Amino acid sequence: MLGKIARKVFGTPNDRKIKATRPLVEKISALESDFEKLDDAGLIAKTEEFKKRVAEGESLDALLPEAFANCREAAKRALGLRAFDTQLMGGIFLHQGNIAEMKTGEGKTLVATFPAYLNALTGRGVHIVTVNDYLAKRDAEWMSKVYGALGMTTGVVYPRQPDDEKKAAYASDITYATNNELGFDYLRDNMKSELSQINQKDHYFAIVDEVDSILIDEARTPLIISGPADDRSELYVGIDKLIPDLTDEHFSLDEKTRNVTFTDEGNEFLEQNLRARGMLPEGQTLYDPESTTIVHHVNQGLRAHKLFTKDKDYIVRDGEVVLIDEFTGRMMAGRRLSDGLHQAIEAKEGCQIQPENVTLASVTFQNYFRLYDKLGGMTGTAVTEAEEFMEIYGLGVVEVPTNRPIARIDDDDAVYRTAREKYEAIVKQIGESHAKGQPVLVGTTSIEKSEMLSQMLTAAGHKHNVLNARQHEQEAQIVADAGKLGAVTIATNMAGRGTDIKLGGNVEFKIMEAIAADPDGDPEAIRERIETEHKADEQAVKDAGGLYVLATERHESRRIDNQLRGRSGRQGDPGRSSFYLSLEDDLMRIFGSERLEKVLSTLGMKEGEAIVHPWVNKSLERAQAKVEGRNFDIRKQLLKFDDVMNDQRKVIFSQRREIMEAKDLSEIVQDMRHEVIDDLVDTYAPPKAYADQWNVQGLYAACIEKLGIDVPVMGWAEEDGVDQDVIRERLEDASDKLMAEKAEAFGPDTMRQIEKQVLLQTIDAKWREHLLTLEHLRSVVGFRGYAQRDPLNEYKTEAFQLFEGLLEGLREQVTTQLSQVRPMTEEEQRAMMQQLAQQQAKLQQAAQQAQAAHEPVLPTAEDSTEAAPLVDGFDETNPDTWGNPGRNDPCPCGSGNKFKHCHGRLT
Incomplete structure (x- = not known):
């Protein structure tokens, strides 16, 4: 008060x-x-x-x-x-x-x-x-x-x-x-x-x-940019065949949280069937660590079948599963669900299964x-x-206040006992409004329901338009026509965005259509005629009561309902909005229909009758507010976890930018090399240890592998007065001398460019590995709550330790790669250029062939195997004929791959 x-x-x-x-x-x-x-x-x-x-x-x-x-x-x-x-x-x-x-x-x-x-x-x-x-x-x-x-x-x-x-x-x-x-x-x-x-x-x-x-x-x-991982399509198809055999006792479904899990009976059923199909080895259970992958995919298969509905959450178009945005009803072409869930849906629908992806980079909109x-x-x-x-x-x-007062009439919600009664009442109401020329916009929550209502209207003889993800391309045209005299438009939530519904129809669209139909006519005369006709149509629609928005369901969010309601009554136009609901609607069924059902039973409602009262509106809005609050908490919690990664993302991205802006990175590279030397000396010749306790052999091997220098470490260790600092200085001098010789051989400018590229490529590779590790950490850290530990704090601590490990590994890898870089001989350069020219010619030919089919152009295995070997007399079975390539040099077989990824692969 x-x-x-x-x-x-x-x-x-x-x-x-x-x-x-x-x-x-x-x-x-x-x-x-x-x-x-x-x-x-x-x-x-x-x-x-x-x-x-x-x-x-x-x-x-x-x-x-x-x-x-x-x-x-x-x-x-x-x-x-x-x-x-x-x-x-x-x-x-x-x-x-x-x-x-x-x-x-x-x-x-x-x-x-x-x-x-x-x-x-x-x-x-x-x-x-x-x-x-x-x-x-x-x-x-x-x-x-x-x-x-x-x-x-x-x-x-x-x-x-x-x-x-x-x-x-x-x-x-x-x-x-x-x-x-x-x-x-x-x-x-x-x-x-x-x-x-x-x-x-x-x-x-x-x-x-x-x-x-x-x-x-x-x-x-x-948002995630990803690259393909190993193909596991057989696994998805095999698991998908199991899911339809499950009964209600095998899983528990919680619609409020959109979560589904296997029961103990379900796990036993799965183990038996997976063993019978040879997908689970004898003696191994689903609880063994070795079963992690199969358990993950079985869970995704269950989610695909029980939580994702065709024509509501996705559609199948040209043999491809395309996601539908639950809020706008629009297709999200190119968007895919992660963690194998999209592949599980593809297996369910019998579509070609695209390879799983690994994250290369990601960011949240927040x-x-x-x-x-x-x-x-x-x-x-x-x-x-x-x-x-x-x-x-x-x-x-x-x-912000409206330019003109709102003249729309908002009816109280009408609640029916069953969905059938509700839809019959909707069809009857549409018929009444259509008869007096009032345009009707019918809001539905899914493609499936919009098409079902469309069939009912067709059966009743009412002409109408349907706007959902299948008509995505005609969206602007259908919405522009929704305000015409007597128009009936069924739309999913996508109808709210971007194009005005003007009473009498959109005059600019009408003019464009008329000019296109009569290209030889005078455009000005056509415009004048259409504008005059439009004024009469607009007045007729206003006299009929303006646009009538008829919603067939309440959404989880009040905002989506308000968007739909707001389509009517623009700029002070007359209009009306109504919500027709039933106790079988998702929101009513999941959030508190029991009390309403008792009220309806007490009132002794007859078939086809509805309860209409402001209290019902308030009750529903409270349920919606609860759902909104829960969704906010989920987003807030997700953001807290993402903020941890975001801080690290900013550091990595700013480092990349600094590296790209720098003209000379030799000092940074040198500092990294010296830090690696510090770590090596501390590892193999620890402080406070005597010389005879040093691991001299290990240090010698590490210097060759990581620094590319062959130095007499064993001789140094036997000298009098040599301690860790002396070893450190001698290793720094030797490695600095080696890099100076490389810079002279390549030329300073080329060496600076090599340093920049090695740094950037190594940062990117390490960051990709780090993202994958953080994803796995996120998926398991929630269980720490059972041990009375805060999952978020645990995640922060471990993510920080992982990031420190990333930076340490970065220094080591950059140092190792640069120590192995060497100039190519003239013969190697000629062979390389010849091989690149052959591959380029093949790619251009493939590009021309694929252009019509819009296929991605990728080098094939055939492209690489036909290239000539870089080393004369190369014998795949005899390593002695391979020469002495560095780990990052082109493989002598001529494949175009690095040696370490080809014949030099460590098995």
Whole structure:
């Protein structure tokens, strides 16, 4: 009660934030007449003036009113759109590093231009992040007219983009891209070997469109760049044949946590069947350490069958399993589940099983977007996740008022006893709305349910469109038509993103269609006719009640429900929204349908009747809030573990950058070599040990293997007065002399380049091994909780020890590799060039053949075996004919592989 009174007197925190921006908005509006007087060149001249003032130290906040006024004028001229005051407010909040919650249809795409223009004046570049490639390209093309009128450059980044085009896009003042492409480019940049190849130069300011989808929904899955591992397709197929024979007593399924585990009966059943199929050796049980791999794959097979449903979690397209985003309903082409789960689903569906992958680099969206100095975001629904945005990203959420009051009517939820009764009521309601010409958007939670409802509507004789992942390419067109008179559109959650549903249909789409149908007609006359027709259609739809959003289920997250509801009632249009639910819905069934069922039974409801009451809404929202809280805790816990790896990732990536920027690494390499010598001396000639206790033979062998020097260590040990320090100095002198001779033989510039490449390649190899080790550590560290030890602290401690081991191994490997580098003879160089030319010719031929089929071009085993040997008289069975190649030299057989990976492989 007191809180309500205080809010009436002082206003809510949100009201106070809105109020604080009004003087700025008034200042921008007061400048409007001054900027209207400028010609087009004058707007660009203003940009140059602003850039100069920023360079001289003026703050962006001081420049904001003039910059926003200049941008508003440019948008008015380039697009014919004059930004509302509420759009300017949204732009101010974005510049301040907040999330602007703006309802659907309030013009968020234009809002982003204001803070993007202001911050781009620094010359550091601004990234505008969207949820898919279509929107990135559309928004970049549309808004580039505004930026162009201001003298700013615009770029767009998309998958499989040519390198020079991508580099130019990142070099632009404002760059549009998807979150996936930005994250992958960051990882790719940190796998490059030269500075000139790096695309992302800076992480200054990012504006994230649909910020809740990107920073919360998609943040549960890290981005991973991976390479193929060993093929285990037979194992997946064999295990998949076992799973259908399981009964309910063999496993326990927990739908709340999406977890499934084998029972003791299940383990016994598996052991018997695995032995019978020869997949588990006699005398070995599933509890033995040797069974770890098979247990892992059996668990993944069980998850594939019991937790992943076709046409809900994935679809099979052209013989390939394509994942479906549970929040947007979009296909995630190219995304694969890790740890063999994707392969288990491929085995289940009888698709070709792709090889498992090993992680080469990975990053979570949380840690990628926290790289930016400043972050802002826009969405129609963020308030329910305000706590998470603040805690993880330091982003405040501000509700920006609508330009016109919302006129939409939101009905209370209608709860039916069974799903059949619910769908019958939905079909009846659609028929009633369609009869009076009211457009209906029906929201479903899966492809399967959208197609089932489509069949029911077809049977009832109602014409309609279906929008789900199968119609991904026609998304914009179907959504644009959803507001037409009498239109019925069934959509999964993907319908909410990017394209406005305008009453009467999208006039621009109609004009484009009409011009395409009559290419010889006068475009202006066609535009005038279509616009006149559209006004009549728009009024007819308004008279019918506006867009009716009819949701067939509640989602786990209130945000997704609010997105769907927000499709109706844009810009003050009339509209209506209803949620039709049943006790058989997933959310109702898993979270508290028992109490409701008792209430419905007590009321003695008849067939087809529904309970409608505000209390039901509140009860459901509480259940949703609980699920959201649990999901937040899961994401928070995952992030705590990833933060450990992120600290190490930053160190490794910054080291790589320093190495690429350095012109001379000889001192770093020398320091590494001297540290290796310190370790060798401490190991084989420990401090406080007498000379006759030293392991002189071991030290001699280690010097040859790791330092490439043949020195009389045994003789030194017998000299009087020789201690560890003397040994250390002599080894340092000998190794320094060897490397100086190598530098002279190669030439200083070539030697510096070799040092750089060896360092980078070794860092990358060690980091890949480290990532794999951390993955395994993550999978087992949870069990430490049973011993009353905190898994997170255990993970931090062991991850730090592993990282120290990585750095130590790095020094040793770099030193060893550089000690074995030697110049090639002229004969070896000629043979190498000949072999490379042959391989290049074969690759080009393969590229031409594969181009039509879009196949990846990889060197085959055939390519390597036909190459001529590098050493005359090479005999595979006689090592004496191989010469004396170094471990990292090309193999003398002519395969093109390093000697250590070919005939010099240690078995």
